[in-house]
Amino acid sequence: MKVIYRPEQVATSQSYSPSALKPRLIVADWKIDSKINMEICSFEPVDAQIIALAHDAAFVRKVLACEIDNGFGTRDADVAASLPYTSGSMVAAAEYAVLHREAVCSPTSGFHHATFNTAMAYCTFNGLMVAALALKEANLVNRVGIIDCCPLR
Numbered sequence: 001m002k003v004i005y006r007p008e009q010v011a012t013s014q015s016y017s018p019s020a021l022k023p024r025l026i027v028a029d030w031k032i033d034s035k036i037n038m039e040i041c042s043f044e045p046v047d048a049q050i051i052a053l054a055h056d057a058a059f060v061r062k063v064l065a066c067e068i069d070n071g072f073g074t075r076d077a078d079v080a081a082s083l084p085y086t087s088g089s090m091v092a093a094a095e096y097a098v099l100h101r102e103a104v105c106s107p108t109s110g111f112h113h114a115t116f117n118t119a120m121a122y123c124t125f126n127g128l129m130v131a132a133l134a135l136k137e138a139n140l141v142n143r144v145g146i147i148d149c150c151p152l153r
Helices: 017-032 055-063 077-099 127-137
Strands: 002-004 039-041
Touching: 002 077, 055 077, 077 127
Parallel strands: 002 039
Antiparallel strands: none
8 A cells, every 4th residue: 555654744733642753653563563565655745835725825834934823822943834735645645546546545644633724623624625726726627525534423
């Protein structure tokens, strides 16, 4: 399986939540598991304009500039630097799935609690919506269904 991953999508969040470290931890675990056949694929980070497809542009700018709190309740520069990569991984994985009709993995977390202009519950941006709207903007899809079974919504 293709795994869309770059080390830049990992951050130390200065929080008790391990969400920002999970991509590195799971990829390291998969690398040593002989039953997992994966190919790590690089990708390009998204820019603020792509993130703003799903979020208020001023909110995006302020989070990336560390002027307002991220989903961990901090203004940590490492977290801000990772955000174009976490969303970029999800966008690249979604695009790959649509174009190749194959299973693909974006090992990211902390992605679905953020609202249009608010970070919350360890989620700064909603990467699911960023990916869906990026594919729509690129005319790769007309409709997207997202099933979110998290009980926190």
